[in-house]
Amino acid sequence: MSGTEAVIHIDVEGELQKIIQQLNSLPDQIAAPNILRNALNSTARKVRKQMVTDVKDEYAIKNTKALRDTAQGGPKVLTASSANLSAAIRSRGPMQDIMSFMTRPNTKTGAARAKILSSGSLKLLEMDDLKAFVTRFASGHTAIVQRKGTSRLPVKKLLSPAVPHMLGSEAVRTQAEQLTYETLHAEIDKRIAKVLGRA
Numbered sequence: 001m002s003g004t005e006a007v008i009h010i011d012v013e014g015e016l017q018k019i020i021q022q023l024n025s026l027p028d029q030i031a032a033p034n035i036l037r038n039a040l041n042s043t044a045r046k047v048r049k050q051m052v053t054d055v056k057d058e059y060a061i062k063n064t065k066a067l068r069d070t071a072q073g074g075p076k077v078l079t080a081s082s083a084n085l086s087a088a089i090r091s092r093g094p095m096q097d098i099m100s101f102m103t104r105p106n107t108k109t110g111a112a113r114a115k116i117l118s119s120g121s122l123k124l125l126e127m128d129d130l131k132a133f134v135t136r137f138a139s140g141h142t143a144i145v146q147r148k149g150t151s152r153l154p155v156k157k158l159l160s161p162a163v164p165h166m167l168g169s170e171a172v173r174t175q176a177e178q179l180t181y182e183t184l185h186a187e188i189d190k191r192i193a194k195v196l197g198r199a
Helices: 012-022 026-030 032-058 163-167 170-195
Strands: 076-078 088-090 102-104 113-115 133-136 142-147 155-157
Touching (some): 012 170, 032 088, 032 163, 032 170
């Protein structure tokens, strides 16, 4: 998966050799690259779907549309081809507005609150006695902002982790890696069985 520096390595040559060893005849063995390509692509699609589910479990994100929108960082599968036996899950996107997560607006005396991790709690958004608050911009966009100083203006919009960052978190990445190896071998076995007429 690129965009977050998380990469799951598959020994393509090793997997090809294992496939060839399980196929009896030369015509069947010629199908080995196609078996591996299709297994890689199917695995990548399943892992992408599971990673999105894992992000929803790990993070208190309300704007789940961002996890499907590639412009916002939603993961995209780059499929393997006959010429390139390598599949990837890529995620590139901007930081999210903090209101994409679980938030509570400010009160007359207290700052706005936000919760990023599902396991966390709503935390006050306050730094150097500058309390975050909800505002509506002239464009109509509503956001949680914080003043940059003691003056009324300027303000800065508060942001939170980008989708690639969430996908690359240790918890999500570890589960993706485990699922990749399990799924790839199951997908290969299924396709070998079909070639050999056992399915």
